[in-house]
Amino acid sequence: MVDPTNAPAPAADLPAPPAPRQQTIALVDDDRNILTTLSIGLHAEGFATRVYADGETALKALLENPPDLAIFDIKMPRMDGLHLLQELRAQSRLPVIFLTSKDEEPDEALGLAMGADDYIAKPFSQRLLVARIRAILRRSELARSPAEAAPAADLPEPVQRGRLKLDPARHQVTWGGRSVSLTVTEFLILEALALRPGVVKSRNQLMDAAYSDDVYVDDRTIDSHIKRLRRKFRAVDPEFAAIDTLYGAGYSFSDG
Template sequence: MTEPATSPPAPAVRQTIALVDDDRNILTTVSIALQAEGFATRVYSDGETALKALLDNPPDLAVFDIKMPRMDGLELLRQLRARSALPVIFLTSKDEEPDEALGLALGADDYIAKPFSQRLLIARIRAILRRSELPRVELGTADTGEDSETIRRGRLEMDPQRHQVLWDGEPVSLTVTEFLILEALASRPGVIKSRNQLMDAAYSDDVFVDDRTIDSHIKRLRRKFRAVDTGFGAIETLYGAGYSFTDG
C-alpha cells in the first residue's frame, strides 16, 4: 500500500519593511541588509509616494528619513498617524535634536541618528516587531471582568490581544510603544512607575532610550485621550519619580 503524498510545509510569511529615503545609497544598502536577514522590503524616495503606499498596502514596519523632498519625514509621520498605528522608526542627523523630540511627539516608535550601523537598525526593527507580536502576560482576574486578558480600570478598557483601547467606550488608537507604556501603568493603578521601569516595559534589553523618549510618549498618550475626553487626567506625573495611573 502506497503512502499518501504529503504536501511540503508552506513557506513562512516574510515580514515587510518599508524604507523611505531620498538617498538611493541608503535605500539600496539597507534593503540588501534586511533581505539578508529574511525580511521583504519596499523602497520609496519621497514622502508623498510613500504615504499612499503605506496606507493602501501597510507593511509590518516603516523606516524613514526626516529630510526628504515633496513631503518631509515629520509631515509624513503626522499624516500617517492620523490614519494608522503602523510602527515607525525614523532616521535623523545627530544635530537634529528638535526633530527627534517632534518625531517622538508625533508618534514615532523609535529613532536612530545618522550615521547608523545596519546591525543597530535591524536590532531596533526586530525589537519593535517582537513587541507587537508577543502574547500578553495575564495580569490577574481581579476587576478585569470575564475576559482575564482584558484590562479594565475605571473608564479605561484595554484588550492586549486585539491591541484595542477604549475610554468611556470611545476608541483610542495607540502605537505599540504607547500601548505597552499605558499597559504598564494601568496594570497597577496608583503605583509610581519610574522612567526606567517604563523603558523596560516598552523596549527590549538590547535597545537604549533616554528619558526624553518616555516623556514624549506620555505627552502623546495624554493628547490622544484628551481628544476623546478633554478632562482626561488619569496619567499623573510625580516629579522626580515617574508616572502613575489613577482609575478614580
Template structure:
C-alpha cells in the first residue's frame, strides 16, 4: 500500500507542485490550505507523514503541531522561511521530526520523507502491520527500557513518548553506554539517507530528549554532553 503524505500550506503553487512530485514517486497525497482545516482531517484520519508550513493564516504550523501532539506522534516535517531559525528550533522542541528551509529542492524533501518513513517502519510505527522478520530485541540499560517493535520507551517504569527521530538517536546512544557518539554519528543513526543536517538540529533533538525524560524524572542525567566531542549515555 502506498504511503499517504499530507501537505499543509497556504501557497497553492507549492501544494500543487509538491503533490505532483510526490505522486510521481508513488505516494498518495492530501492537501490543505490552512491549519484549522488540516487539524480535524489529520486527527480523524491520520496520514503516514505530514509536511507543514509554519507561516499560515488562521492557525500556523507551530500551533497545528502543538494540537496534533496532544493526540498523535504523526511524523512531521516543517517548511520554514530561510531566516526563521527561532521557529525551526521551536518546531523541533515541540516534536517535529525535521525541517526544510524555503526555497527547497523537491528532491531533498522526498529524500527526507523516505528517510523518516523508513525509520517509522523500523520503530514499528508503520501502517502496514507487522514488519517482516524478527522484531528488534528489547534494549535495557539501567532504568531505561526500549522496545523498538512497539516504539515504546520507559524510564523507571514510566512511559516516555518520543518521536521517531528521538527514538533513533536515543537507541544509538544506549546501544553502547559510556561510548561517546559524535554529532555526525548521531546524524547517521537518525538520517540513513545522504542528507545534510546541521549540528543545531542534533543539539535540539538532544535537548528535547532530556526535557521529556525530566518530565518523568527531574533528576534524569543519563545523556551526557562531552563538549567538543559529542554525547554519550551514562553507564550508571
C-alpha cells in the first residue's frame, strides 16, 4: 500500500516550447511549371512559399512583406531578374538566388556583382537548391544578429591571411581592407583554401567543403568558381594572384 505522504507530487503543467518559425521562400518566374515544381519541393522540405509570375508584382510584395529568401529567374517579361535585383538592392538586403541557363554567364556575373547571394544553373538538382538555400539562410541569420544566433564562444573566428580577411560568422570578405562580395559557395571554397595556405586542395576536397554530402556536381564546376573568385578579387586588386593552380592536382592559397 502506498503511503500518501510519500506519493510524488503531480507534475506541473509546463508550457510547450514554441514551434520553430517556418521560413518563407519567394519564387519569381514566369514559367508556371517551374513555380509549381519548386513550391512542391520546398513545401516537402518544410518551407512556406510565395509565388510571383513577374518582377513588378514581386518587387512590391518583397518590400512590403519580406520573405526569408527569394529565388529569381533572370529572363522574365515586364521586369527581368536583373532589374528586379537592382530595384530591390536599393532598399533591401534580402538574400537572393538567381536561376540561370547555361548560356547566361554574363548575366550571372552581373547579378553577382549587383548583390545576388548565389546562382544555380538550370537544369538543377532539388537537393542542390535546398542545400544552397539552407546555407544562405544560416549565414544570413548570423549576419543579422550573431550575438543572438549563437553564443560568442561558438562563433567562428575571423581568418586573416596576408591582405585577406574572412569573417565566417558575418559572411564578409575583404582584401587589403576593400570588400569583396562572394556567393556562399565561393566563400566556402576560399575559406577551405585560406585555412591551410600553401596546401594544395583537389577539386574533390573543395567540393566536399562547398557542397553537402548528398549533392553531386561535376568537378569542373570548381574550376568555374575559381575563375569567378579570381575575377572578383582582381576587380579590387588587378595584381591579385593569391590562388595558385597546380595542374592535375588542384588549387592552393598563397598569403605571401
